Amino acid sequence: MAHRTVTVISSLFLVGLLLGPLMFLIHFSGLSLNLTSSDMAAIEFTFVQAAYSATLSTVLAIPVAKALQRQNFWGKQLVVLFLGAPFILPVIVAVLGLILVFGNNGVINNILNFFGFEPFKIYGLWGVVLAHVFFNLPLAIRIILQGLNDVPGEQYRLILSLKLSLSQKFFALDWPVLKKVCPSIWAVVFAICLSSFAVALTLGGGPKATTVELAIYQSFFYDLDFAKAAQLALVQVFLVFSVVVASQFIIRPETVLGLNIKIFNYSHSRFEKILDFLIIVVTLLFILTPISVIFFFGSAGIFSLPPSVFKAAILSVQIALLSSFMSVFLGLCLTTKIGEVVGSLGIAVSPIVMGAGTFLMLKNFGNPYLLAIPVTATVNALISLPFVIRILKPPAEEIRTEFDNLSRAIGLAGIYWIWWVYLRRLKRPIGFSLGLAAALSMGDLGVIVLFGSGEIATLPLKIYQLMGSYRSEEALASALLLSLLAFGSFAVFDRIGRML
Known part of the structure; x- marks a missing residue:
């Protein structure tokens, strides 16, 4: 009591x-919404970058989670632990690391320039999406990995006995889990990206790359237009609250009961092992490289x-x-x-x-x-x-x-x-x-x-x-x-x- x-x-x-x-x-908004064309552009950009970020984070997480679930190797728990680093890493630090790697003079653009390709523009829509994927990809990987690990072991024994192809294995084992888990992941990441501020502040800006939260900040800090800031804040609350409510109606993953017989002799083809290895390595490079460059370039001047x-x-x-x-x-x-x-x-x-x-x-x-x-x-x-x-x-x-x-x-x-x-x-x-x-x-x-x-x-x-x-x-x-x-x-x- x-x-x-x-x-x-x-x-x-x-x-x-x-x-x-x-x-x-x-009270300050006056219960009215006098939205200008720039305000509508900010709302549109907010939705577009959130949709791209959520879609890429969810889609890219599927092969990574499957590779981690399918392969057993020394250091696997350490790899999964590294996936939690972006969640704790301060946003401004991650953005600075991404600029060093993907910026105008970054490692990736230097390689692209060497081979004659167009450089990657980190400032604007795709820079914001890149940063959001960096933060949310590990979250999506861990949720999908948990869903795949919940599949009873006897289902794998059945698949082994049927000797199905790689695509048949995917639709028989993985697809039933993914179609239940992925929509909720997409909704969560979409809601997170809607209310992201620091990423848009550092990598966005300008008339074509302004989110609603960044527009609120600009109304407060530069225009001193408190009424406009209040109106945009109410719009932001409505947008995020609508997504949170809508996500409650998405199908939740169901727990599949079984004897959970562990499989130790689940054989993989050479192609699967090489593909899984490359996927895991590329993912670790994407996550750890921006963090590593901060430690490398920042250590000299810290004292x-x-x-x-x-x-x-x-x-x-x-x-x-x-x-x-x-x-x-x-x-x-x-x-x-x-x-x-x-x-x-x-x-x-x-x-x-x-x-x-x-x-x-x-x-x-x-x-x-x-x-x-x-x-x-x-x-x-x-x-x-x-x-x-x-x-x-x-x-x-x-x-x-x-x-x-x-x-x-x-x-x-x-x-x-x-x-x-x-x-x-x-x-x-x-x-x-x-x-x-x-x-x-x-x-x-x-x-x-x-x-x-x-x-x-x-x-x-x-x-x-x-x-x-x-x-x-x-x-x-x-x-x-x-x-x-x-x-x-x-x-x-x-x-x-x-x-x-």
Whole structure:
């Protein structure tokens, strides 16, 4: 009963945090949508880049997931682990790495120029799509791989006995899984790309490559047109919320029950082995090369960075710590079905939209820039909250199921039950959640662009400013520092959770 009360109170608090900024957006918009041709072009570009990104991420993930599922080799678990790196990697760092590889003077364009081909243009539509594929391809691979691994082993024994061709094996084994898993993956990636801001800010821009979120930022930062920013923010909320709702009607993958007999003698042709090897190697090169070049070019100047960069790094650490503990505290209070639904609302409201509404709300009471740090930490906590809840909810439900009756029998309740039973058995998922939330907050370049200034700048914002000033060596060294802080914070919290 007490836990339900905590969930209800936390849900109401969270809804208030989300609805407050939205109400002020509605107020400033005047309940009217005066969209110009440039606004409509931004909406069209947002849909087009999200559709391309989702389609390419889903389609390219299929052969990679199948190759990983089909082949067993030394280091396979390490390869799967590397696929999680882009999720933690700060967006601004990944973009900088992609520019070094695919930019005008990058490795790929130098090779293309050598052979007389047209260079790849990273700024614009295809640059935005490339970055989104870089971030979302690993997510799609892991989801499809999980679906393929859930196929019962006896189905493979049957296929082996029938001696089918490669295409026949695909339609008999893989296609039933893919047609159930891929639509939901496409919808998730599409929703993520709709609300992507940092990628569009660095690789987009201009009349032909502006997303709705970038148009909101431009209305705020350059035009000071708060009414237009509010109208575009409401459009963005409607777009993402519509996709989230529509995704609930997509067919979910069904669990296929079987004896799960492991297959160790599933023979592959030489062609399959070579093809799978090439697919895995190319995928690893695509994911690891942008990260590697940051470490290679940034290591030389990391100890000669100006004091302003280290000041921004300290501020990023402070915000990440505050955001991660706030997110995990709310996650612990929302480890129920209702709490999971309420916590997932943060996906439908992007950081820029929440930041815009909060700015307009605080503007009536004083200088909103004075609250840049707590606002940024709060918004970052809400953004990571859906992931935190999905990590904490399964073990929390298991603890309540196993220990509630025993705790009542011995009179263990309240704060004593929370301390001696609940938190002690959630040490490892809490540590993992703190590390994930801290890493995501460390690399966020969202709401801080609205509240930041010359005096208040996080490390991602500082890197963006250095890139804009063409101080590439300092930007690369700062990107390496940010990567070390993001991966380091994740590793430290995860380690602490395992040691306690």
